[in-house]
Amino acid sequence: xxxxxxxxxxxxxxxxxxxxxxxxxxxxxxxxxxxxxxxxxxxxxxxxxxxxxxxxxxxxxxxxxxxxxxxxxxxxxxxxxxxxxxxxxxxxxxxxxxxxxxxxxxxxxxxxxxxxxxxxxxxxxxxxxxxxxxxxxxxxxxxxxxxxxxxxxxxxxxxxxxxxxxxxxxxxxxxxxxxxxxxxxxxxxxxxxxxxxxxxxxxxxxxxxxxxxxxxxxxxxxxxxxxxxxxxxxxxxxxxxxxxxxxxxxxxxxxxxxxxxxxxxxxxxxxxxxxxxxxxxxxxxxxxxxxxxxxxxxxxxxxxxxxxxxxxxxxxxxxxxxxxxxxxxxxxxxxxxxxxxxxxxxxxxxxxxxxxxxxxxxxxxxxxxxxxxxxxxxxxxxxxxxxxxxxxxxxxxxxxxxxxxxxx
Amino acid sequence: xxxxxxxxxxxxxxxxxxxxxxxxxxxxxxxxxxxxxxxxxxxxxxxxxxxxxxxxxxxxxxxxxxxxxxxxxxxxxxxxxxxxxxxxxxxxxxxxxxxxxxxxxxxxxxxxxxxxxxxxxxxxxxxxxxxxxxxxxxxxxxxxxxxxxxxxxxxxxxxxxxxxxxxxxxxxxxxxxxxxxxxxxxxxxxxxxxxxxxxxxxxxxxxxxxxxxxxxxxxxxxxxxxxxxxxxxxxxxxxxxxxxxxxxxxxxxxxxxxxxxxxxxxxxxxxxxxxxxxxxxxxxxxxxxxxxxxxxxxxxxxxxxxxxxxxxxxxxxxxxxxxxxxxxxxxxxxxxxxxxxxxxxxxxxxxxxxxxxxxxxxxxxxxxxxxxxxxxxxxxxxxxxxxxxxxxxxxxxxxxxxxxxxxx
Numbered sequence: 001x002x003x004x005x006x007x008x009x010x011x012x013x014x015x016x017x018x019x020x021x022x023x024x025x026x027x028x029x030x031x032x033x034x035x036x037x038x039x040x041x042x043x044x045x046x047x048x049x050x051x052x053x054x055x056x057x058x059x060x061x062x063x064x065x066x067x068x069x070x071x072x073x074x075x076x077x078x079x080x081x082x083x084x085x086x087x088x089x090x091x092x093x094x095x096x097x098x099x100x101x102x103x104x105x106x107x108x109x110x111x112x113x114x115x116x117x118x119x120x121x122x123x124x125x126x127x128x129x130x131x132x133x134x135x136x137x138x139x140x141x142x143x144x145x146x147x148x149x150x151x152x153x154x155x156x157x158x159x160x161x162x163x164x165x166x167x168x169x170x171x172x173x174x175x176x177x178x179x180x181x182x183x184x185x186x187x188x189x190x191x192x193x194x195x196x197x198x199x200x201x202x203x204x205x206x207x208x209x210x211x212x213x214x215x216x217x218x219x220x221x222x223x224x225x226x227x228x229x230x231x232x233x234x235x236x237x238x239x240x241x242x243x244x245x246x247x248x249x250x251x252x253x254x255x256x257x258x259x260x261x262x263x264x265x266x267x268x269x270x271x272x273x274x275x276x277x278x279x280x281x282x283x284x285x286x287x288x289x290x291x292x293x294x295x296x297x298x299x300x301x302x303x304x305x306x307x308x309x310x311x312x313x314x315x316x317x318x319x320x321x322x323x324x325x326x327x328x329x330x331x332x333x334x335x336x337x338x339x340x341x342x343x344x345x346x347x348x349x350x351x352x353x354x355x356x357x358x359x360x361x362x363x364x365x366x367x368x369x370x371x372x373x374x375x376x377x378x379x380x381x382x383x384x385x386x387x388x389x390x391x392x393x394x395x396x397x398x399x400x401x402x403x404x405x406x407x408x
Numbered sequence: 409x410x411x412x413x414x415x416x417x418x419x420x421x422x423x424x425x426x427x428x429x430x431x432x433x434x435x436x437x438x439x440x441x442x443x444x445x446x447x448x449x450x451x452x453x454x455x456x457x458x459x460x461x462x463x464x465x466x467x468x469x470x471x472x473x474x475x476x477x478x479x480x481x482x483x484x485x486x487x488x489x490x491x492x493x494x495x496x497x498x499x500x501x502x503x504x505x506x507x508x509x510x511x512x513x514x515x516x517x518x519x520x521x522x523x524x525x526x527x528x529x530x531x532x533x534x535x536x537x538x539x540x541x542x543x544x545x546x547x548x549x550x551x552x553x554x555x556x557x558x559x560x561x562x563x564x565x566x567x568x569x570x571x572x573x574x575x576x577x578x579x580x581x582x583x584x585x586x587x588x589x590x591x592x593x594x595x596x597x598x599x600x601x602x603x604x605x606x607x608x609x610x611x612x613x614x615x616x617x618x619x620x621x622x623x624x625x626x627x628x629x630x631x632x633x634x635x636x637x638x639x640x641x642x643x644x645x646x647x648x649x650x651x652x653x654x655x656x657x658x659x660x661x662x663x664x665x666x667x668x669x670x671x672x673x674x675x676x677x678x679x680x681x682x683x684x685x686x687x688x689x690x691x692x693x694x695x696x697x698x699x700x701x702x703x704x705x706x707x708x709x710x711x712x713x714x715x716x717x718x719x720x721x722x723x724x725x726x727x728x729x730x731x732x733x734x735x736x737x738x739x740x741x742x743x744x745x746x747x748x749x750x751x752x753x754x755x756x757x758x759x760x761x762x763x764x765x766x767x768x769x770x771x772x773x774x775x776x777x778x779x780x781x782x783x784x785x786x787x788x789x790x791x792x793x794x795x796x797x798x799x800x801x802x803x804x805x806x807x808x809x810x811x812x813x814x815x816x
Contacts, residue, residue: 055745056738056763086734088748088764121731122765226717231735309634309717310811317812323529326494327639330464337463340496355464356496357530400805403718404725 002159002277003284003373003393010147014164014175016198018042018240022141023152026133028126029081029119034152036130038102038137039076039196045240047073047114048209050216052233059084059091059125060115061232063099071111076236077102077137078116078194079130080155080181085231086122094127101131105138118155118181118194118232150179153194156402157183161273167262169255172244174201176263180270183225183279195220195235197266201259202241203248210251211260212237219267223391224306225278226399237263275391280398283315286376287390291383297334298388301379304332312395315375320366322351329379337381345378346370410567410685411692411781411801418555422572422583424606426450426648430549431560434541436534437489437527442560444538446545447484447604448514453648455481455522456617458624460641467492467499467533468523469640471507479519484644485510485545486524486602487538488563488589493639494530502535509539513546526563526589526602526640558587561602564810565591569681575670577663580652582609584671588678591633591687603628603643605674609667610649611656618659619668620645627675631799632714633686634807645671683799688806691723694784695798699791705742706796709787712740720803723783728774730759737787745789753786754778 019041026036041047049068051061067073077098084091099113106113117125150160164177178197203211216235241247248255276284287306292298305311308328314321325344329337344352346369351361369375427449434444449455457476459469475481485506492499507521514521525533558568572585586605611619624643649655656663684692695714700706713719716736722729733752737745752760754777759769777783 054735054738055740055742056734056747083731086731086760086764088762091764120729121735122760123731124765231731231738309807313808313811316808319812321528323491323494323531323639326464327462327529330462330639332463334463339464352494352530354496356494356499357532395808397805397808399717400721400724400803400808403721404727 003281005159005273005276008147008150008160008162012164013146013162014166014177015143015146016175016177016240017200017242018045019198019238020141020143021145021149022137022139023145023148024133024137024140026079026129028079028129034148035080036133036137037078037149037152038134038141039149040106040138040141041074041238042240042242043074045073045238046203046205046208047236047238048205048212049234049236050212052231054231054233056086056231058117058232059087059095060117061234062092063095064114064116064234067099067111067114071109073114074108074112075102075106076114076116076196077134078153080118080153082117082119082123082125083121083232084117084125087124091125094125097127098130102134105134114236116194116232116234118153121231146177146179153179153181155181155183156279157181158277161270161277163266163269165262165266167258169201169258170244170246174199174243174259176266178266178270180274182274183277194232195267195270196238197263198238198240199263200240200243201248202244202246203239203259207248207251207256208237208239211263214260215264215267218264219271222389223271223275224303225275225393235267272391275393278393279402280396281393282373282396283394284374285315285392285394287392288376288387289379289381290387292381292386292388293384295386295388298381298386299390300334301329301332301381302388302390304328305377305379306390306392309395312392315370315394316396318367318370320363320370322346322366325377326352341382343380343382345380347376411689413567413681413684416555416558416568416570420572421554421570422574422585423551423554424583424585424648425608425650426453427606427646428549428551429553429557430545430547431553431556432541432545432548434487434537436487436537442556443488444541444545445486445557445560446510446542446549447557448546448549449482449646450648450650451482453481453646454611454613454616455644455646456613456620457642457644458620460639462639462641464494464639466525466640467495467503468525469642470500471503472522472524472642475507475519475522479517481522482516482520483510483514484522484524484604485542486561488526488561490525490527490531490533491529491640492525492533495532499533502533505535506538510542513542522644524602524640524642526561529639554585554587561587561589563589563591564687565589566685569678569685571674571677573670573674575666577609577666578652578654582607582651582667584674586674586678588682590682591685602640603675603678604646605671606646606648607671608648608651609656610652610654611647611667615656615659615664616645616647619671622668623672623675626672627679630797631679631683632711633683633801643675680799683801686801687810688804689801690781690804691802692782693723693800693802695800696784696795697787697789698795700789700794700796701792703794703796706789706794707798708742709737709740709789710796710798712736713785713787714798714800717803720800723778723802724804726778728771728778730754730774733785734760749790751788751790753788755784
C-alpha cells in the first residue's frame with residue numbers, strides 16, 4: 001500500500017487546452033492491460049525536457065533528444081512493458097519506427113514525435129505490437145483522459161500518479177496537469193523514470209527549458225527509492241500557450257517566477273507520490289540537511305542517509321536504532337566534517353549532539369516518532385547556510401519480493 | 409547459511425609464537441556468550457593497522473590510533489555487543505579506562521593497549537562489565553585459542569572466520585593466523601569491521617605498516633555487503649618476530665614480496681569469508697572489471713554493480729534479468745564511457761556487447777549460471793589495461809529481517 005496517498009479521482013484532473021491523450025492495450029508484455037499512451041499536441045506547443053544521465057540510456061531517450069533538437073513537437077508516445085534499453089542499434093531503429101508510424105497516422109513528420117519506453121531492460125522492443133496498437137490509441141484521444149494516461153504508464157506502480165493545479169497569472173487562469181510513473185530503480189539523475197506536466201501557459205522555448213531543469217532539480221532529482229538510476233528517466237514540460245496571448249519571455253518577470261513555482265510544486269508533488277508508492281514502502285521519510293557549507297555537501301549527507309540499507313530497514317522496523325544515521329553521516333565523504341558540531345533531530349526530538357547521544361534524549365521519544373508513517377530526519381551541520389531536502393521511503397521485505405520476481 | 413563456507417575446525421588454526429589469546433563472558437549485551445577477547449603480545453612484537461575513514465569513527469578507533477603512535481603495543485582488547493561509537497567524550501574515557509584496567513593486570517602502560525569494540529552504535533559502553541570481565545579473559549590466555557577468539561568477536565556473524573597459512577622464507581617456516589568478524593554494515597573503507605592477522609615473521613615497523621595497507625587494499629577494501637561503511641573498522645597486523653632473527657628491512661627484498669603476498673592471501677580469504685557470511689547471503693558474487701583506463705574507473709563500475717539493490721535481488725531470485733547490470737554500469741559516473749565498446753560476461757557466457765544483448769546469447773545459458781551459488785560478473789571496458797575485483801553477495805529477505813530486528 002502506498003504511504004498516505006489518497007485515492008486519485010479522474011475528476012480531480014483538469015484538461016489542458018491543446019493536449020489530447022489516448023490509450024490502448026497493445027499487449028506489449030501482458031494481455032489485457034493499458035500499455036500504450038499517445039499524447040497529441042496542438043501546433044505551437046512548446047516542449048522541453050530533461051533526461052537520464054545513465055550512460056546506458058535507452059534508445060527512445062537518444063531519439064527523443066534528437067527530435068527535440070530538430071523540430072517542433074506534435075506528439076509523444078509512451079509504452080510500458082519494455083524499456084528498449086540495452087538494445088543497441090536495433091533499439092534505435094525500433095524507436096524511430098514507432099515515431100514514423102505515429103507520424104503517418106497524425107500527418108506530421110517523424111521528427112515531430114517523441115518516443116518513451118519503460119519496463120524490462122535488454123529485451124527487444126516488440127515494435128510490431130506497438131505500431132499495431134497506435135491507431136486505437138489515436139482514436140481514443142480526448143482532452144479529459146489524464147487519469148487513464150496515468151494508469152497506462154504504470155509498471156510496478158501500485159497506483160496512478162497525477163495532479164492538477166491552477167494559478168492566476170496577470171488576471172488569467174493558468175492550468176497545469178501532470179502525470180508520473182516510477183516505483184523502483186529510482187534515484188533520478190535528471191528526472192524520474194517518466195514524468196509529464198502540461199500547462200496552457202504561454203512561454204518562450206528558452207525559458208521553458210530553464211524551467212524544466214529547475215523543476216527537476218527541486219522535485220524528481222530530490223528523491224530516491226533504491227539508489228538505482230534508470231536508463232529511461234525523462235521529465236517533459238509541455239506548454240500549449242492556449243490560456244493567453246502574452247508569452248512569457250523574461251526570466252526576471254514576476255510571471256516567470258510564479259509559473260516556475262507552480263510547475264515545480266506540481267513536479268515535487270508527483271515526485272513525492274513516487275516515493276509514497278516506492279516499491280515495498282511503508283513509510284515516507286523526509287531528510288533535511290541544514291546549515292551546510294554548500295548544497296553539494298548537504299546533498300551528500302542527505303543521500304548517504306536516504307540510501308543506507310541499514311537506516312532504511314530500521315525505519316521499516318520502527319526501531320530507533322539511530323546510531324545508523326550517525327554512521328551514514330560519517331561516511332558521506334565530507335573530509336573535514338567535525339562530528340562534534342552536528343545535531344540530529346527526528347521530527348522535533350533532539351537525538352544526538354556533541355558526537356553522541358543528546359543528554360535529554362529518551363528512547364520513548366525516538367520510538368514515538370519511529371512509529372509514525374511520516375518522519376523527518378533533520379541534520380544540522382552548523383558549518384554554513386546551505387540546505388537540501390531529499391525524500392525517500394523505508395526498505396521492507398516487499399522491496400526484495402517485488403524485485404526478486406519482477407519479470408515473472 | 410553462509411555460502412560455501414566449510415565448517416572451521418579448531419585444529420586448523422596454528423598458534424603464533426609470541427601471541428596468547430584469552431576470552432571471557434562479560435555479559436556486555438546478553439548473558440552467557442563470549443563477548444570479550446584479550447590478545448597479549450610478547451615484548452618486541454610490531455603492530456600496524458588501518459582504520460575506518462568514517463568521520464563518526466568510534467571512540468576505540470580514536471584511542472587505538474593514539475596509542476599505536478605513542479608506544480610499543482603489548483595487548484589488544486576487543487568487546488562485542490556495543491560499538492562505543494557516537495558516544496562523544498564519555499566514549500573516549502570508557503575506551504581509555506578499559507586500556508588502563510587491562511594494563512594494570514598485565515603490568516604495562518595503558519598506552520601499550522589497543523581497544524576495539526563492535527556492536528550497537530550510540531549506546532553507552534558498559535565499561536564496568538568489561539573491566540570486571542578482564543581478569544577472566546587474561547587468566548584464559550593461551551596460544552592455541554584462535555578458534556575461541558574468532559567466536560568471541562562475532563556479532564551477527566553466523567560462523568567464526570579464521571585461517572592459518574605457512575610459507576618458507578629463507579629456509580625458515582613462517583606461520584600466520586588471522587581472524588575476522590563482520591556480516592553487515594560492510595563496505596570497508598580501510599578494512600572490515602574487525603580483522604587481526606598475526607605472524608611470527610620478523611619485519612620492520614615501516615614495512616609492516618606498508619604491508620597492512622597493501623593487504624587491506626587487496627582484501628577488506630574489495631568487499632561490500634550493503635554499502636554501509638562501519639564506524640569501527642580496523643584491520644591489525646601483528647608480527648612477533650619469533651620465527652627468525654633476520655628482520656625484513658628492505659621493501660625490494662624477495663622476502664618482503666613473499667611475506668606480503670602470503671599476508672594478503674590470508675586477509676583476502678578472511679574478507680571473502682565475510683562476504684560468504686554476509687547478512688542474508690545466498691550467493692557469492694565476484695565482480696571483475698577489466699581493460700579500464702585506470703583502477704579508479706574499474707572500481708566505480710565494480711561497486712555500482714555490487715551495490716545495486718536491483719542487481720542483488722535478481723541474483724537472489726536466480727533471475728537472469730541482466731539489463732540491470734547494464735543500467736548499473738551506465739550510472740557508474742564515468743562520463744566518457746562508450747557503452748557500445750563494453751562486453752558483459754556471466755562466468756563464461758557473453759551476455760551483452762555493442763550496446764545490447766549479444767546475438768549468440770540464450771536465456772538458458774544465463775539461467776544456468778544464475779542458478780549457481782558462485783557467480784562471476786565480468787565487465788570488459790576495452791579502454792585500457794587496469795583491472796579491479798570486488799566480492800559481494802546477493803540481497804535477500806533475510807537481510808531485511810536481520811536488520812529490521814538487530815537490536816531486539
